[in-house]
Amino acid sequence: MGLNVKEISYRYEKRPVVKDVSFTVNEGEIVTLFGPSGAGKTTILKMIAGLLTPQTGTVEFTGNNCRANTLLVFQDYLLFPHMTVRENIAFGLKIRHVARAEVRQRVAEMVTEFQLAGLEKQYPAQLSGGQQQRVALARAIILRPKLLLLDEPFSSLDGNLRQQMYAYLRRLQARYHFAVIMVSHDQQETFLLSDRVVVIANHQVQQVASPQKLYTQPVSRLVADLLGCFNYLRGTVKGTSFQVGTSQLTVANPDHLQGTVELLVPFTCKATLRKDGDLLATVKDVFWQPAGPTVVFQVDNQRLELRQTAFTQELAAGTQVHLDLPAGGRVVRCH
Numbered sequence: 001m002g003l004n005v006k007e008i009s010y011r012y013e014k015r016p017v018v019k020d021v022s023f024t025v026n027e028g029e030i031v032t033l034f035g036p037s038g039a040g041k042t043t044i045l046k047m048i049a050g051l052l053t054p055q056t057g058t059v060e061f062t063g064n065n066c067r068a069n070t071l072l073v074f075q076d077y078l079l080f081p082h083m084t085v086r087e088n089i090a091f092g093l094k095i096r097h098v099a100r101a102e103v104r105q106r107v108a109e110m111v112t113e114f115q116l117a118g119l120e121k122q123y124p125a126q127l128s129g130g131q132q133q134r135v136a137l138a139r140a141i142i143l144r145p146k147l148l149l150l151d152e153p154f155s156s157l158d159g160n161l162r163q164q165m166y167a168y169l170r171r172l173q174a175r176y177h178f179a180v181i182m183v184s185h186d187q188q189e190t191f192l193l194s195d196r197v198v199v200i201a202n203h204q205v206q207q208v209a210s211p212q213k214l215y216t217q218p219v220s221r222l223v224a225d226l227l228g229c230f231n232y233l234r235g236t237v238k239g240t241s242f243q244v245g246t247s248q249l250t251v252a253n254p255d256h257l258q259g260t261v262e263l264l265v266p267f268t269c270k271a272t273l274r275k276d277g278d279l280l281a282t283v284k285d286v287f288w289q290p291a292g293p294t295v296v297f298q299v300d301n302q303r304l305e306l307r308q309t310a311f312t313q314e315l316a317a318g319t320q321v322h323l324d325l326p327a328g329g330r331v332v333r334c335h
């Protein structure tokens with residue numbers, strides 16, 4: 001079972017909001033539509049759910065999948081306020097006329113799975129945000145979807161609750177084998193949960209890749225900007241030799257760029273200090289943090305911020321050092 005989204009487009013009045021978007025979803029995969037607000041992610045989800053019809057292109061359900069096995073859970077999870085937790089969870093099965101004994105057994109399974117025991121008789125207004133979110137997911141998963149569409153499902157939850165919900169989603173997905181398409185503009189959430197990421201910006205697909213590939217090989221400065229985890233060092237490249245100020249580094253240059261480019265340096269890259277290290281840098285600031293200090297350097301008048309550093313030497317503002325960056329740093333074209 002799977003999904004094949006082929007060159008779908010959508011305009012509101014004359015304004016294009018989705019342009020020629022294509023991607024696939026395989027069985028049991030978590031695919032995230034990642035991108036900034038207004039990029040068209042929810043509109044794509046609505047076309048997959050059948051709430052909107054693509055004006056061009058197609059949404060194909062493959063294998064034994066079909067739209068009837070697809071469920072959309074909205075951002076604000078829309079529980080029925082006049083129904084108890086149990087009634088909310090059971091609702092979908094009841095309208096499908098599932099036998100009462102089976103409803104009871106499946107609701108009990110969901111109550112256990114989502115740790116909602118003791119809350120069955122409560123109404124949504126009496127629940128915390130995290131509990132409401134769990135009820136909303138339970139209400140969808142009880143219907144045994146093959147594809148779950150989640151529109152920013154965790155955006156209203158704070159840190160700890162979010163982490164808990166991530167764990168729920170992962171566990172349930174492994175247990176019930178449904179695929180997920182999730183909309184997110186949170187980079188950490190996207191990296192943590194996704195098998196593959198579809199980066200959407202300017203209403204188009206910018207890159208489709210695993211989180212690791214996206215992080216190590218963003219195809220453009222735009223994608224790198226959206227991920228928000230890089231410094232950019234401007235310099236010149238010739239082959240794989242990158243020059244910034246008086247420093248020269250060997251870099252990856254898969255697109256065979258020439259001239260002025262930017263070197264992507266992840267904030268959390270594991271740089272080391274070495275007497276004859278490649279990159280000459282001056283320490284500007286040091287901020288202590290539990291996971292390792294953040295150090296701000298100046299490199300040829302440019303700012304280079306390294307987070308969670310593990311330097312063996314204590315650094316003070318004004319110190320000049322030679323940094324070694326991990327091999328293979330990637331250069332991209334400038335804006």
Ligand SMILES: Nc1ncnc2c1ncn2[C@@H]1O[C@H](COP(=O)(O)OP(=O)(O)OP(=O)(O)O)[C@@H](O)[C@H]1O
Pocket residue numbers: 012017035036037038039040041042043044183185
């Ligand atoms: N019913 C509508 N009528 C007109 N314009 C709309 C309508 N719904 C959405 N839009 C516009 O279409 C564009 C894409 O909206 P969409 O909700 O798909 O973006 P998104 O990427 O999901 O954003 P967000 O992360 O903020 O939800 C936005 O500019 C939005 O204002």
